[in-house]
Amino acid sequence: MAEKGVKVFGMWASPMVIRVEWALRLKGVVYEYVDEDLANKSDALLRHNPVTKKVPVLVHDGEPIAESAIIVEYIDEVWKDGYPIMPSDPYERAQARFWAKYADEKCNAAIYPVFTATGEAQTKVVHEAQQCLKTLEKALEGKKFFGGDDFGYLDVVVGWYAYWLPIIEEVSGAKVVTDEELPVLKAWFDRILAVDVVKETLPPRDKLLALNKARREQLLSA
């Protein structure tokens, strides 16, 4: 008999995992969280996601779903009478999916080098990250959230920037999201951090900071 219920295979410091938790909590779904040691992945994780072996994986009544953005859409469709995550209008849905892809493919790739760059190289990668985020910022268009008046799909996908980017900035000494360069995004950061499901799930700042400091040192000395 297949196990019943909802399980999330995750890692406490992963922003991709937190998206899934936000989506589940928006719907009021009770779930079991399984924290993975990514250096020593569990048999269960590897069984549930043999293709990419990554977290997050959502296991619903024994059936696994991988890829965080896809999991969020799944959650929205299964618990369709709960809080609406995706917009209902087809064009708005397309915009939300487009920007989610842009953020995950382009912005994340632009942000990652900021983490390890030093000196002059840092200035260049900071500028590139800012250009990427400025483009993304356009989708906010003077709204409270990317989803409009309410926290929606795109906020779930990129909301992690509000907590993780300031940590990346502190660890690397770079200043990316400033009042001068990205005022609209910065203001949105404050609104994100005030959302209940966000507040309930953020990992402790000192722990996250320490992990990222250690990771940066490791990468720089490699």
Next chain:
Amino acid sequence: MVAGEKKGVVLLDFWVSPFAQRCRIALAEKGLAYESVEQVLLGDKGDLLLRSNPVHKKVPVLLHDGRAVCESLVILEYIEDAFPLATPRLLPADPFARAQARFWADYVDKTVYGIGTRLWRLKGEQRAAARAEMLETLRTLDAELGDRAFFAGEAFGFVDVALIPLTSWFYSYEKHGGFSVQAEFPRLAEWARRCGERDSVAKILTKPEEVLDFIGVLKKHYGVE
């Protein structure tokens, strides 16, 4: 909609683009009328393309009553959403099956074309690495397909649409990588032939030899020997 903007569906297109072909196949399968507007990609890009896709400046772009949707898989989902009565449905109704379809289409997107490009653009060890990744990818897709007629089972759907245009490029990948899809992955080869029996696919896919010629043009363009 801004006054003067075209009603209906326009696809900003490029003859050999497998990504544009995904959209054309979906529209054709559903019997949806559209105008294909061929773009210049290897020279100065046209105004309409640059205005419609300022972020990526790429095809395909679907313009529906003047509003632009970009990124081929996003376009496929838009076609499903915007034309809810058009059949066949490319995504199943069940959320779990939908998630599986999205996962595999995303997997195709993250692998085949990028690895394939490295296979023909690079040499020596880098090409060997790309070859190994391509075989691993095709093996994974072949295993996922299994003995089913199509990726989701009995019906031609989302993952099939995502992958089938890339099969025109297999011949070029085989030539550059020194392998045979038919020999290594006969189920995948059979699936490609099965899809090719569909009118939409037969009419829309580029002939493999023409893709190889186009890669020759790209090599010159990028200064690759």
